[in-house]
Amino acid sequence: MSEPISHSRRDALKQFMLLCGAAGALQVTRSAQAADAPHLAPADPTATALAYHEDAKTVDAKQFPTYQPGQMCSTCLQLQGKEGDAYRPCNIFAGKLVNANGWCKVWVKKA
Ligand code: SF4
Known part of the structure; x- marks a missing residue:
């Protein structure tokens, strides 16, 4: 037979669940922010320096x-x-x- 959960354990579990919820919300926010970032323009100075192409087929x-x-x-x-x-x-x-189909000079094969 299991023992009832004490108040302190219950409180700790509640806090843990709240933290998990907050961490999940933060992850969603970060993903949304990343999705909202502007697209890299090939004319961007760093993009130009690394020969970024929007379409690797045009390299x-x-x-x-x-x-x-x-x-x-x-x-x-x-x-x-x-x-x-x-x-x-x-x-x-x-x-x-x-662009997932893009390319630049520092391409490194994904493991
Ligand atoms: S080839 Fe690799 S390093 Fe270059 S833009 Fe694409 S993902 Fe980034």
Whole structure:
């Protein structure tokens, strides 16, 4: 037979549940903020410096010899966010969203 939960344990459980709810709400807020971030413009100075392309298929392999077919943001280690979203955060371009089909010079294969 189980013992009734004491007030202090019940209070601790309530606090824990409130904290879990607050953490979940914070996560939702962060996701919403990330989804609201502006798209990275190819004309952005940092984007230009790293040869960011909105569409990896438009990368000139002669101009950028490190580029290989199949390289794109969605296969890059630096891409964050939700799989399947067209635009997602990238560790390199803080506060901006990159096209999942894009590419830049610092592409690194996702493990
Ligand atoms: S670092 Fe990776 S994910 Fe970010 S823009 Fe470059 S290729 Fe895309």
